[in-house]
Every structure is written in C-alpha cells, then in structure tokens.
Amino acid sequence: MNQRIDTRGLSCPLPVVAVRNKLLEMKKGILEVLVDTGTSKDNITRMATNTDWKVEVKEEGEEYLLTISK
Amino acid sequence: MLKEFFSSRKYIIFTGIFIGISAAFLQKLGNPANMGVCVACMVRDIAGALGLHRAEVVQYIRPEIIGFVLGSLIAALMFKEFKPRAGSAPLIRFVLGFLAMIGALVFLGCPWRTLLRLAGGDGNALFGLVGLVVGIWIGIFFIKVGYNLGRNQKTYPMVGWIMPVIMAGLFLLLIFRPQLPSGVVFFSSKGPGAQHAPVLIALVITLAIGFFAQRTRFCTVGAIRDVILIKDTYLFTGVISLLLAALVSNLILKQFHPGFQGQPIAHTNQLWNFGGMVLAGLAFTLAGGCPGRQLFLSGEGDADAAVFVLGMIAGAGFAHNFATASSSEGPGLWGPASVIVGLIICLIIGFSMSDLRQRRKET
Numbered sequence: 001m002n003q004r005i006d007t008r009g010l011s012c013p014l015p016v017v018a019v020r021n022k023l024l025e026m027k028k029g030i031l032e033v034l035v036d037t038g039t040s041k042d043n044i045t046r047m048a049t050n051t052d053w054k055v056e057v058k059e060e061g062e063e064y065l066l067t068i069s070k
Numbered sequence: 071m072l073k074e075f076f077s078s079r080k081y082i083i084f085t086g087i088f089i090g091i092s093a094a095f096l097q098k099l100g101n102p103a104n105m106g107v108c109v110a111c112m113v114r115d116i117a118g119a120l121g122l123h124r125a126e127v128v129q130y131i132r133p134e135i136i137g138f139v140l141g142s143l144i145a146a147l148m149f150k151e152f153k154p155r156a157g158s159a160p161l162i163r164f165v166l167g168f169l170a171m172i173g174a175l176v177f178l179g180c181p182w183r184t185l186l187r188l189a190g191g192d193g194n195a196l197f198g199l200v201g202l203v204v205g206i207w208i209g210i211f212f213i214k215v216g217y218n219l220g221r222n223q224k225t226y227p228m229v230g231w232i233m234p235v236i237m238a239g240l241f242l243l244l245i246f247r248p249q250l251p252s253g254v255v256f257f258s259s260k261g262p263g264a265q266h267a268p269v270l271i272a273l274v275i276t277l278a279i280g281f282f283a284q285r286t287r288f289c290t291v292g293a294i295r296d297v298i299l300i301k302d303t304y305l306f307t308g309v310i311s312l313l314l315a316a317l318v319s320n321l322i323l324k325q326f327h328p329g330f331q332g333q334p335i336a337h338t339n340q341l342w343n344f345g346g347m348v349l350a351g352l353a354f355t356l357a358g359g360c361p362g363r364q365l366f367l368s369g370e371g372d373a374d375a376a377v378f379v380l381g382m383i384a385g386a387g388f389a390h391n392f393a394t395a396s397s398s399e400g401p402g403l404w405g406p407a408s409v410i411v412g413l414i415i416c417l418i419i420g421f422s423m424s425d426l427r428q429r430r431k432e433t
Contacts, residue, residue: 009221011358020300038151039287047300
C-alpha cells in the first residue's frame, strides 16, 4: 500500500511543506499526493524534481493525483 | 504544453521583468514616484475614494488593482483554474489583511513598493526590506510548528465571482465619477492621489501583469519564504528580475535618485520603517502570500483571499482615520503603538492556530 497525503483545501505553502517533510522522512518509495490547485501541483512537482524524485501527474476532474517515487 | 511553458523559470523571470519595466513606465506616465504599482498604497487610495478615510491627498480609484484581479480571472478561466473555494478561517484572514495594511502604511509601501523604492534609490526601503524578511522568518517559525488556518471547501461559482464583480463596479465608479451628496466618490486634487497614469494604459498593463502573475504564481513574500523554508529559488528569481528591471528602467528614465532624505512618499524613521514591515511580513506569511498574490488568488475564485483584500481595505480606512499611517514627516501619532498591538495579535494567531497550542495542552 502506497503512502498517501491529501493536501486538498490547504493554503500555500502547507501542501509543499507537508510533502517535503514526508519525502525527507521516507528517503525512498512511492508517495501519492492529492492536490486541488495548479499552484500546489507546480510547487510540489518542482520541489520533488529538484530533490531527485520522479513525479507523475494525473488529472482527475478538477484535481490532480501526483505519484512521487524514488 | 502552454501550461508547462508558464510554470518554467524563464517565465517567472519574464513576469518579474515585465512588472519592473511596467512600474517604471507607469511612474513616467503619471503614477507617484516609486509607486508604479503598489498594492497597499493603491488599495488605500481606493478606500479613500470610497470615503472610508478622509485623507484628501490619497483618494483615487486605482485601475491597477482592478487590472490585477481581472487579469488573473481571465488567465484562470482560460486555463481552467477558476476554482471557487472558501471557508479557511475567513475572519482571521480579514484580521491579517487589516494588520498587514496597518504595517505597510507605517513603512509606506507593500513588498512590491519596497522593491520599487529600492530601485528608485530610496535607502530607507532597505530597513523595510530587512523588516519584511524578519516578519516572514517569524511566520516560517509558525509554519514549521504546524500553523494552519484549516482547509477550504469547494463552493458555488458565484462566490468566486464576487471579487471580480466588485472590481467591475469600481471601474464603473472610476469612469462615471458619480458625485453623491456625501461627497463620494472622492478624487484627490493634489498629492499622490492626484498623480496617475492614463486609466486605459494602466488597466491594460495591469491586466497583463495579473494574467502572467496568475500563470507563474508570482509572489514576493512567497519568494523569500520558499528560499528559507524549502530552499526553492523559483519565485525569488522573479522578484530579483523585478528589482533589476525596475532599476535599469529607472536609470534609463532618469528616475533613480539615491539617498535617504527627501525620498518620495517615504520617511526616515528607520525603526518604524523596519517595524512596520515586520508586522506586514508576518501577517502576509500567516495568510499565505503577498498582497499582490492575494489579489491574483481572489481573481481565480479564492474567497478567503478576497476576504483578506477586504481586510486590507478596512485596514487602510482605519490607518488614516486613527492616525496610524505615516506621512513623509514620519510615523503617525498611533503608528508605533498600532505596530506593537498588531504584532501581538499576529503572534497570538500564530501560536493559537499551530501545534504549539496542542503541545502546551499535553504538557
């Protein structure tokens, strides 16, 4: 079972901070993140890519599911 | 494809340069010195025009604010990012907007104008900038210990339209200038409020700024916050681009006058230049972004950001009515006291809405 974080409804910068803390703790593995704004999607993708994680973005209606892996 | 194009580093740099050059040109075209675009000052002028304060020299419906919100709305609609949402501690956001404005008007400028004042050679702005960084740093402390205003909720489309409609209403007041028995709508006949670029040019330029800023998520407070908090320089490159572009434009347009004394719409009381911006920086960080960003968010349907903007308007009215706003002579009678009270309120908000409260309960 992959780990999952739901950042929907949280205001900036809480989504990216929550995901960053989780990634620092995990070190490797797969993390799924539910996101509801383009801003958070961009912030999280940029932060994860900069720290050598791979990010896949799937649009689900008005939300996004990011699958972050290393 | 176009979506990725806008979130690349190139475009945050482009947006910063565009804002910097636009600000310098808007000054050349009539806006007050070092105030080509200033969210705090311009919201304050709007509050004055509506009669919420009676400082006769700062009353004008600034089309720049209208352009920011509507430009962001257009971008959000085009790129399917208009997402009406509300309900994340709106009253706290109102208070934060109010206090951010109190602090900004003690310094005499928002984070955008801090950069523009520096780009115009105003050395006093350095103290404001240091204050801003300190305020953001205190805000980051709270974010690190779990500060959270709670989740917002998806809501009805009409909620997201309220701010754009208010802006359209302001535009009508600006164009038709109705005169009511009370004297509103007020338009300054002297002072900074009487200095303005042609309405249509200002509107078109700021519609473009709103559009680009919505796409790139431009935010001056986020820029400093992200460098310290998550070691991300994306927004920061945009802010540096703004500063350099405004500086170069000012040099070319002969608007660069280095010094401390006699700077336009500024004072030399460095303690309160610093203190005012500590308060503003902290309030903006606790609310999630600089005043420009709050306008752009309110354009894309974020009703909590819109409440923050309404708090800024109320704060501007209060600041002039209760003599907390500074003038070029120095801080107002109640300026220093208002900064201290504002800081205490922000600290209470930061403390009571984070895990610190929980930890204290447990021990």
